[in-house]
Amino acid sequence: MDLEPIFLTPVFQERIWGGTKLAERFGYDIPSSQTGECWAVSAHPHGQTVVARGPFAGMTLGQLWEERRDLFGHFPSDRFPLLTKILDANADLSVQVHPDDEYAKTHEGGELGKTECWYIIDCKPGAKLIYGHYAETKGELRAMMEAGEWDRLLRKVPIRPGDFFYVPSGTIHALCEGTLVLETQQSSDTTYRVYDYDRVDSQGRRRELHLDKAIDVTTVPHRDIDIRPHVAEFPGATVTTFVEGDYFGVQKWDVRGAFESEQAKPFLIVSILEGEGELVRKGQTYLLRRGDHFILPHQFGRFTIRGSLQAIASWPRKGK
Template sequence: MNIPLFFAPVFQERIWGGNRLREQFGYDIPSEQTGECWAISAHPNGQTTVINEPFRGKTLGELWDDHPELFGHFPSDRFPLLTKILDANADLSVQVHPDDEYARTYEHGELGKTECWYIIDCKEGAELIYGHHAKTKEELRQMMEEGRWHDLLRKVPIRPGDFFYVPSGTVHALCEGTLVLETQQSSDTTYRMYDYDRVDEHGNKRELHLDKAIDVITVPHVDMYCEPHVIQTTGAKITTFVQNEYFTVQKWDIEREWSVEQTDYFLLVSVLDGKGEFCTAQGTYSLQKGDHFLIPHSFDRFTIQGNLQCIVSSPTWGK
């Protein structure tokens, strides 16, 4: 079926959220503390719904179960990826994610969580937490128990357009004033290490998961820098940020017109800027900033016209 699937985002309110999802993308957010836009998701904690025919009103999870042909019969028991936009109006908690094996054992069969970030925008002088300075697990535990977070945590300066690969086991946190597109495994498992002693509207601190965090943190920290690979073609510049066992993530900077041969199981596309059209032999679909859509397996070729910047991901496991 040569029809792209467009989705209505699901919004998640967070203690650290703000209103930039409305200001930057025009979304109808539920409050001034909206932290996450789950843009393309089949996870039970936030399923996105198709907004165009012939599957209008169907969740991505329903399509995954009922129409495996749309996804090239991808060899997995669940939809593998999740696309988000995060508005860090305040610092996020310092956290770490488990790998598949640990999550399967201790989180009721949940996937692990390897993810990556494309920095859409950030304030001048912004930073994020990426990694730690402990040399051994014993030193890690001691520094955490003593509250020596300033000594333990590694901060990295960021600018718009930066990309960070965050494998499971990596200590990390987005910091105030950062807007990010996140591509991740379809998982909602997070082990919170430190939350700045914040309290919610009821005066309660959020739960920490120190023992599990220590179990899964990679020690010593391994800095996973990805060297972008850039191809300039007629009508587009294609930047490949990462290609691992879970996903490939690219940025498509399209100028005027670009035709693509579909060779993946399926593609997840988020329009970060600009406008244009998605063209096939069966029809033309308008594209604008803030749109999120899936290109099914059945496409042999498609064309995108206009001036757009898109982040595009595809699953790579099983290839």
Template structure:
């Protein structure tokens, strides 16, 4: 095959969603409460579909099950990663995710959820909730039971270009006015700790998962240290944000022409800004803001040309 797999995303409506996915990426969104673009996904709750080449019309999950050679024969029973773009038009619930062991036991064999965020854009003065102040489980439970959220939750400022690594067990929430690219394990398990007592259109509050949250939260909070590493070569500046157990994530700032050797079983790529061309085995593919693609195992070398920013990840 020797060609990239371009993908049609799936959109998810959320109580906190907005229109930024249409306004910034020109996506055809289902409503003005669209919170998530599942851009590269093999998860059963929203699968991306291939739009080009011999596998057009196939989902990532189907390719993972039927053509594992495209992914270097990777041993995971499911496609292991999920790339999303999140439009936090309002505050997300304060939440925490389980690790693999807990999820396997309590969530029907689902993967745990370690994730990371690249801040694409945000309002002036935007912030997020990242971690908590409790030193012990008793203190954590007491602050939840007494509704002492302002004392319990750590808030930190964010700006475009920031990157955050969010291991399972981390209390977190994106806050209003942030647009984020998320790379995560392929999991849809979220435990809500607090949802600001807000109600949906029918007047109902959303379900909370206090007991499970207490069981999986890391106490005391541990900051995941991110030390970006920048390498410059002709035509591209590559920033490695994280190299961790479940994924490695990079930003490619392309300005001109650059060639690459694929040294991973497969790579996931999302164009966040600009435009250009991807060349594989003499074939040219145009790239523009909002495009998402996979470079499968049989793409051994490739070239990019243009002026664009991409977020790239691999297992």
């Protein structure tokens, strides 16, 4: 059986801060007007994507990982290592921080830590996000949190479509209203909520905060990560490499014609954000359109993408 792209059917998560842009922008059939997350490529038990077609149709990504590890280059991990999402921040997300692998393993029943990154697909004019803080010591961090001095504590950064942010574990962060983001992250659902704007749910209850754990894991003082994207021109495409970090690498492909490449990673995750086209390999053609997500398996080899489209590609790295 020859190798094929593994197209996946997303899973949607409703959130208090969600909206309708996942339907409006990508044509997804979302469950409600408060749909905040599209889990596009996921083997996490809180939301498994399913193979949409081809020889593995109907299998969850987790099943495929367990039964056909060769498709993923026998990548050395006890679970599928990455999770790709699209987030519709129709309202401000809670301010939060994620643990690293060691802390999560000890305190969260063997869950992975969570280093992630964001590609800003779209945002309203003047949009910002929260990235980091101004505390100099853990004591100062706790005092400012307990006093509710959020304006003094939280660092706000202006954003534009096309921006990229690398968010290592230990970084206080939050997306803000009017932002549409593609997120690449470790396969983890562990979040320590620091502040939620005193919002209440449909039953009038405030969401739980996790201040002690958040203070434990927050990097103090905040450290910016120096991200210097590398732009390379190829016939038919511009490829921007944003990061090759401890857990993943991420690129943007701006295709304008015929772009020939080779899949030489353990596996490659691709999300089509704009436009349409086709992927051609060994005489087989696969149509691509905005909102598609697929995996190019190990030893997929050379392929060509034709059309006019923008995609984000990611791959796993071995970690610390």
